[in-house]
Amino acid sequence: MIFSLILGYFLLTQPSTTTTDHLIITKDGQTVTIINREEFTFPQTGLPLINTSKYRSFLDKLDNQISIAPENASLDTNGMIIPERTGSRIHRQAFTEQFYSYFFSLQKAKMEIPILKVYPPVDSELLSDIRSMRIGRYVTSFNPQNKKRSNNIQLATKAINNHVVFPGETFSFNKVVGKRTVAKGYLRAPVIVRGEFSEDIGGGICQVSSTLYNAIDNAGLKVTERFSHSRKVPYIPPGRDATVSWYGPDFEFKNNYNQPILIRSRTLGHLLIIKIYSSENINYLPRKVPYLPY
Numbered sequence: 001m002i003f004s005l006i007l008g009y010f011l012l013t014q015p016s017t018t019t020t021d022h023l024i025i026t027k028d029g030q031t032v033t034i035i036n037r038e039e040f041t042f043p044q045t046g047l048p049l050i051n052t053s054k055y056r057s058f059l060d061k062l063d064n065q066i067s068i069a070p071e072n073a074s075l076d077t078n079g080m081i082i083p084e085r086t087g088s089r090i091h092r093q094a095f096t097e098q099f100y101s102y103f104f105s106l107q108k109a110k111m112e113i114p115i116l117k118v119y120p121p122v123d124s125e126l127l128s129d130i131r132s133m134r135i136g137r138y139v140t141s142f143n144p145q146n147k148k149r150s151n152n153i154q155l156a157t158k159a160i161n162n163h164v165v166f167p168g169e170t171f172s173f174n175k176v177v178g179k180r181t182v183a184k185g186y187l188r189a190p191v192i193v194r195g196e197f198s199e200d201i202g203g204g205i206c207q208v209s210s211t212l213y214n215a216i217d218n219a220g221l222k223v224t225e226r227f228s229h230s231r232k233v234p235y236i237p238p239g240r241d242a243t244v245s246w247y248g249p250d251f252e253f254k255n256n257y258n259q260p261i262l263i264r265s266r267t268l269g270h271l272l273i274i275k276i277y278s279s280e281n282i283n284y285l286p287r288k289v290p291y292l293p294y
Helices: 001-013 052-066 092-105 124-130 148-161 173-177 205-218
Strands: 023-027 030-035 087-092 109-112 115-118 133-141 171-173 188-193 195-199 222-225 252-254 261-268 271-279
Touching: 001 087, 052 087, 052 092, 092 109, 109 195, 124 261, 133 205, 148 173, 148 188, 148 205, 148 261, 148 271, 171 173, 173 205, 205 261, 205 271
Parallel strands: 023 109
Antiparallel strands: 023 030, 087 115, 133 271, 171 252, 188 195, 222 252, 261 271
């Protein structure tokens, strides 16, 4: 701020042949936006001082508009690797340096947005390594004739499929699956609330979190948060369920191993199948988990 004040005062006292006061911001040669110096000044001071709060807000919005999120490598239904996709974002330091140069030049200008590549945490090489050994598995059964409940199960199953949890990282079911809403395709289906059956958006997804819990427990991973339903559920042995709610209980576990782990989940007919994979270099201690007789 002191530097801006001194430099601004110096420039203000110099002769100027100021032309149209605007900055054209482009990406790949195409105009993204046009801004004026006055939008980022303190008009009451009469000095060309940058309002850093307005500038940061502008840069954040521009970054959200321009940025492309990276995509992790994943496995398709046949187990083939879908390669990762590199993302991009604004090089904020380079952009700021160019912006300051424009601001204090008192001239119109054009500026190409400097871009940084953003690489996804899971690339094809890593995925190829951690899909090599199955360390945990669990299967439950559901009624595919119950269309609404089956729909919710399939959506939540898809949300956790291909998710990678790195060593020391904690997995949150609610965070990964997200809020269950109509806009996301979730439907009203039976749920248990305070020991009573009711209906709510996303009913049925507790079977996904419960199946995941048992697969994780089978793999010997550290469960950090789990709650059981207030009454017995038919798809899993007593005490082996993991209820979840957006505004309530969550299911969480921590990867306490030396290698990343990969969650593979799918439905096949009336079965919900969740498998846990990792590298052959993993040091793990599996546990036995009970099954219902199907």
